[in-house]
Structure formats: structure tokens, C-alpha cells
Amino acid sequence: xxxxxxxxxxxxxxxxxxxxxxxxxxxxxxxxxxxxxxxxxxxxxxxxxxxxxxxxxxxxxxxxxxxxxxxxxxxxxxxxxxxxxxxxxxxxxxxxxxxxxxxxxxxxxxxxxxxxxxxxxxxxxxxxxxxxxxxxxxxxxxxxxxxxxxxxxxxxxxxxxxxxxxxxxxxxxxxxxxxxxxxxxxxxxxxxxxxxxxxxxxxxxxxxxxxxxxxxxxxxxxxxxxxxxxxxxxxxxxxxxxxxxxxxxxxxxxxxxxxxxxxxxxxxxxxxxxxxxxxxxxxxxxxxxxxxxxxxxxxxxxxxxxxxxxxxxxxxxxxxxxxxxxxxxxxxxxxxxxxxxxxxxxxxxxxxxxxxxxxxxxxxxxxxxxxxxxxxxxxxxxxxxxxxxxxxxxxxxxxxxxxxxxxxxxxxxxxxxxxxxxxxxxxxxxxxxxxxxxxxxxxxxxxxxxxxxxxxxxxxxxxxxxxxxxxxxxxxxxxxxxxxxxxxxxxxxxxxxxxxxxxxxxxxxxxxxxxxxxxxxxxxxxxxxxxxxxxxxxxxxxxxxxxxxxxxxxxxxxxxxxxxxxxxxxxxxxxxxxxxxxxxxxxxxxxx
Ligand code: ADP
Numbered sequence: 001x002x003x004x005x006x007x008x009x010x011x012x013x014x015x016x017x018x019x020x021x022x023x024x025x026x027x028x029x030x031x032x033x034x035x036x037x038x039x040x041x042x043x044x045x046x047x048x049x050x051x052x053x054x055x056x057x058x059x060x061x062x063x064x065x066x067x068x069x070x071x072x073x074x075x076x077x078x079x080x081x082x083x084x085x086x087x088x089x090x091x092x093x094x095x096x097x098x099x100x101x102x103x104x105x106x107x108x109x110x111x112x113x114x115x116x117x118x119x120x121x122x123x124x125x126x127x128x129x130x131x132x133x134x135x136x137x138x139x140x141x142x143x144x145x146x147x148x149x150x151x152x153x154x155x156x157x158x159x160x161x162x163x164x165x166x167x168x169x170x171x172x173x174x175x176x177x178x179x180x181x182x183x184x185x186x187x188x189x190x191x192x193x194x195x196x197x198x199x200x201x202x203x204x205x206x207x208x209x210x211x212x213x214x215x216x217x218x219x220x221x222x223x224x225x226x227x228x229x230x231x232x233x234x235x236x237x238x239x240x241x242x243x244x245x246x247x248x249x250x251x252x253x254x255x256x257x258x259x260x261x262x263x264x265x266x267x268x269x270x271x272x273x274x275x276x277x278x279x280x281x282x283x284x285x286x287x288x289x290x291x292x293x294x295x296x297x298x299x300x301x302x303x304x305x306x307x308x309x310x311x312x313x314x315x316x317x318x319x320x321x322x323x324x325x326x327x328x329x330x331x332x333x334x335x336x337x338x339x340x341x342x343x344x345x346x347x348x349x350x351x352x353x354x355x356x357x358x359x360x361x362x363x364x365x366x367x368x369x370x371x372x373x374x375x376x377x378x379x380x381x382x383x384x385x386x387x388x389x390x391x392x393x394x395x396x397x398x399x400x401x402x403x404x405x406x407x408x409x410x411x412x413x414x415x416x417x418x419x420x421x422x423x424x425x426x427x428x429x430x431x432x433x434x435x436x437x438x439x440x441x442x443x444x445x446x447x448x449x450x451x452x453x454x455x456x457x458x459x460x461x462x463x464x465x466x467x468x469x470x471x472x473x474x475x476x477x478x479x480x481x482x483x484x485x486x487x488x489x490x491x492x493x494x495x496x497x498x499x500x501x502x503x504x505x506x507x508x509x510x511x512x513x514x515x516x517x518x519x520x521x522x523x524x525x526x527x528x529x530x531x532x533x534x535x536x537x538x539x540x541x542x543x544x545x546x547x548x549x550x551x552x553x554x555x556x557x558x559x560x561x562x563x564x565x566x567x568x569x570x571x572x573x574x575x576x577x578x579x580x581x582x583x584x585x586x587x588x589x590x591x592x
Pocket of ligand 1: 489493494497525527528529530538543544545546548549550551552553554555577578
């Protein structure tokens with residue numbers, strides 16, 4: 001800006017003295033050589049312009065003044081914020097020469113004021129222009145008030161203006177974080193969380209033109225589990241899978257290898273910025289009229305105890321620098337997602353615990369109730385049987401032996417034995433009676449439900465659960481509750497038999513196949529086995545080798561299977577473990 005020598009107070013014309021008393025900009029205007037400018041020397045500027053400048057330069061509030069048809073632009077010290085690198089040398093130049101992009105965006109509104117002479121207020125107006133050395137997204141609240149000359153014609157515009165960019169963007173980011181908290185609240189699993197995460201983040205395409213969440217077991221491949229702004233999966237430009245061993249030394253060949261670049265960034269464990277085109281092609285544009293130039297890759301702190309790791313890949317607004325506020329926002333987003341995932345994990349664990357407890361409770365309750373009532377029923381004839389047997393022995397040992405009494409005692413023994421037999425038959429009939437609820441059932445689903453109940457218990461004991469299913473199975477007619485009870489019992493027995501195993505990988509395999517007359521369900525384990533014990537002994541009521549065992553599970557299970565017209569057996573496996581087999585007849589083949 002060419003400056004004239006500093007005028008002394010004495011040489012400054014009286015009508016320009018306000019410039020000396022005003023802010024820095026006033027003194028600059030006064031010392032500036034205006035000869036080659038449209039307005040000519042400052043002393044000859046229109047009195048109305050001086051009036052307006054006097055008002056603005058004496059204010060601490062930001063002001064901009066547009067003068068004449070060329071929109072010669074002035075601002076006060078506080079207003080210099082809106083001109084960045086153009087201050088002060090561009091003072092007095094046409095707006096178009098100073099900020100052509102802003103001039104283009106504002107032109108229609110300015111034209112209206114110039115034409116109608118009416119004041120207008122704009123709140124939080126989005127303007128994208130080059131305030132500094134790059135195009136940037138700004139929000140401004142300003143009023144255009146016409147400056148009228150003595151003839152009532154509009155000769156300029158006076159603009160009080162405030163920059164609301166920090167407020168608008170701050171509120172926008174806070175809303176995203178708030179939405180995330182409320183809308184993912186009801187998610188109880190990773191899948192549900194991802195389902196609510198995507199639409200929630202998609203609502204802020206300004207700060208997150210696109211994003212992707214990757215998840216995977218530690219040291220295993222990561223999968224793309226949630227995304228927005230990338231188009232439809234699998235056409236989404238980002239890799240669907242990233243092997244963590246894909247990272248490594250930077251590849252200078254310029255080859256497009258997004259998985260490699262992302263893996264390297266993820267392995268660094270901190271927020272890393274990559275060129276957008278190096279990881280996704282074409283780079284999705286989203287709501288902006290330009291595509292993001294960069295992406296941020298951030299680790300998400302995994303929930304405590306999680307074996308999974310998570311990473312966020314976020315497209316960066318092409319009209320914002322990734323400054324501290326932006327990084328803080330992404331950091332908070334990652335923290336909040338981490339917390340949400342931790343809550344999901346806590347919920348999944350609690351649900352799994354509850355399921356395991358329920359399975360064990362179901363078993364204990366059913367077995368316990370039955371065992372108590374059976375013990376009670378059978379106990380009476382058994383007690384009588386023992387008393388009479390002792391009496392019989394006593395009568396026989398007497399001298400002379402009292403054969404009459406001994407025979408009477410022996411008859412009572414037979415009668416008590418029959419009674420006990422009747423009780424057992426009654427129990428079987430009770431089980432058969434329950435068969436009235438049998439219907440054609442999908443045995444696979446029924447068995448699957450029992451597996452679901454023990455899955456967590458198996459995981460907790462590091463037991464691999466495998467399932468082998470024949471492609472087609474004959475229809476069966478069963479009481480699904482009872483069959484589930486049987487399966488639950490077999491699976492829990494197998495889990496218990498595996499708990500002492502230390503020298504091999506623990507495994508249970510559930511096999512379902514068609515047999516000559518129905519369906520065969522086999523539960524194989526590689527647990528402790530039953531040694532030299534006769535396998536049939538396992539099915540005896542009250543036979544147990546467990547300190548807390550009831551010894552009734554297999555006996556009851558066999559009763560259930562036999563009541564369905566099936567068979568049940570146990571066999572030792574080589575080199576370790578047991579196979580328990582159940583055969584159920586195809587529908588129409590067993591007794592009803
Ligand atoms: P409980 O489980 O209460 O002992 P069960 O009737 O279910 O009663 O089982 C009887 C016994 O059969 C068990 O105590 C155990 O000794 C043996 N048993 C059952 N299943 C298995 C198995 N998968 N591996 C080894 N032994 C088993």
C-alpha cells in the first residue's frame with residue numbers, strides 16, 4: 001500500500017481529522033496515496049462516505065463498507081478479520097478484486113439492496129471464499145444497510161458483521177456427538193451399534209463427507225462393519241477387508257493399494273492423515289462441490305478386555321483444515337464410539353452370563369424337582385422293602401426259623417417292589433403323557449436353540465463347538481422342549497467332562513445325520529471319558545461321579561428319547577472322550 005509521508009495535525013484538513021483519532025485503519029487511509037484509485041485523493045471523497053467511515057472507524061464492532069457501483073470496499077480494524085491476508089493493502093479496492101469468490105456469492109444479495117434500498121439481515125450465512133490462502137467454509141451474520149445520498153439514491157452499503165463460523169460448526173459437531181449418544185443407546189451388539197451409527201454420522205456430511213468403521217480380532221483381518229457416504233457396499237471404494245500384515249514400508253511405486261496404506265496408518269496407533277485418493281477411488285464428493293483431499297485414520301480405544309480392535313476412517317471436509325478443533329471432534333467421536341462398543345460388549349457379556357445361568361438353572365430346576373418327587377415316591381416302598389427284608393432275615397435266623405412270618409415278610413417285599421415299579425412306570429407315563437405336545441418339528445432349529453444356550457459356557461471354558469449337519473434330514477415329530485432338555489443335558493455333561501482337560505484343544509462336535517429309520521443326533525467330546533465303566537451304567541438313575549451331581553440327567557434323557565420311540569446309548573471314543581447318541585424315528589414311525 002503506497003503511503004504518503006505522515007501528515008502533521010496542522011496539515012490535515014479539518015474534515016479528515018477524524019481519521020487520525022480513529023483506529024489503525026483510519027490512519028492508514030489518511031496516509032495512503034489515493035491518486036491512482038477510482039475515488040481519487042481522500043480529501044475529495046464524498047462527504048457521505050466520510051460520514052459512514054467516521055461511524056465505522058470509531059467502532060469496536062466489525063464493519064465493512066461497500067461504496068459505489070464497483071463496491072469499493074473498506075473495513076475497520078475489527079472487520080480486518082474477514083479479509084485475512086488482504087488486509088490492509090486491499091482497502092479501497094473493488095470487492096471483486098479482493099475476494100472474487102465471496103463477491104460472486106454475495107452479488108445477488110448486494111444487487112438487491114442497491115436496487116431496493118431496503119436493509120436486510122442474514123443470519124449464519126454460509127460463504128465459501130479465500131480469506132487466507134485456501135477456500136474455506138465460513139458462517140457470517142450480517143446486515144446490509146443502504147447508504148443514501150442527498151437525492152435518496154443508494155450509493156453504498158454499510159455492513160455490521162460477525163463471524164459465527166466457530167459457533168455454527170461447533171453446534172453441528174456437538175449435535176453429531178449428541179445424536180450418536182442417543183441413537184446408539186438401545187444397541188446391544190456390534191451389529192446393532194453399526195446399524196444405528198451409520199445413519200447418525202451420515203447426518204453430518206459436512207464434517208464427515210464419508211466415514212468407515214473397521215473391526216476385527218487383534219492380529220486378524222479387519223472388516224468394514226459400518227460406513228456412510230461411500231455408496232453401496234460392496235461397490236464402496238474403500239477395501240472391505242484389511243489384513244494387518246498388509247502394512248509395512250511405504251510403497252513409493254504410486255500403485256493404488258488402499259489396504260496397504262490403511263494397514264500402515266492403523267498400525268501406527270495414532271491419528272494419521274492420508275491423501276484421500278490414495279485410499280478410495282473415486283473419492284466420494286458428498287454434499288460439497290469438491291471431493292475431500294484427505295482422510296483421517298484413527299484408532300478407537302477398544303473396550304477393556306475386548307479381543308477386537310476398531311478403526312475409524314473419516315473423509316475430511318475439503319473446505320476446512322484439519323485443525324485442532326477438527327482433530328478434537330474426531331477424537332471425541334472415536335472415544336464415544338469406543339464407549340458405545342464397550343457398553344455393547346458389557347451388555348453381550350451380561351446377556352451371555354444370564355443365558356448360561358438360565359441353562360444351568362433350567363437343568364437344575366427340572367432335574368431337582370423331578371429328583372425330589374421321585375426320591376420321595378420311591379423312598380417309601382424302598383424303606384418298607386429294607387425293613388421287610390431285615391425282618392425276613394431275622395425270622396429265618398430264629399431258632400427254629402419262623403417260616404410263616406418270613407414268607408409274610410417276603411410277600412410284603414414283593415408288594416413293595418411292585419409299588420416301586422409302579423412309581424417308576426408312573427413317571428414314564430407322566431413323560432409319555434407330556435408327549436401330547438409333540439408336533440412335526442424342525443429338529444435342527446430345536447437343537448440349535450440348545451447350542452445357543454451353552455455357547456457362552458463353552459467359550460468360557462475355551463471349548464470349540466462344531467456342528468456337522470446332513471444336507472437333508474427326515475421330518476420328526478417331537479416335543480421340542482423335552483428334546484432341548486435332552487440336548488442341554490448332553491452338552492453340559494460334555495462341557496463338564498472337558499473342564500479338566502489341559503493337554504489338548506477341547507472340543508464338542510454335534511452331528512445330525514439321517515439313519516435307516518430316522519434321525520441320529522450324536523454329541524462327541526474329547527473329554528475325560530468314563531474309563532472302564534460299563535456305558536449302560538451311565539443311564540442308571542442316581543449314578544453320578546460328580547460331587548454335586550444328581551445322577552439323573554442321562555436316565556431322564558433316555559426316558560424322554562425312548563418315550564419318543566427312539567434309542568439312546570453311550571460309547572467311548574478313541575483316544576479320548578465319549579459319544580452319546582440319540583436316535584429319533586422319522587415322523588410316523590415311532591409310537592405316539
Ligand atoms: P450327572 O451329570 O448329574 O452326574 P448324568 O446322568 O447326566 O448325571 O450323568 C451320569 C454320569 O455319567 C456322570 O456323573 C458322568 O460320570 C457320566 N457322564 C455323562 N456324560 C459324560 C461325558 N460326556 N463324558 C464322561 N462321562 C460322562
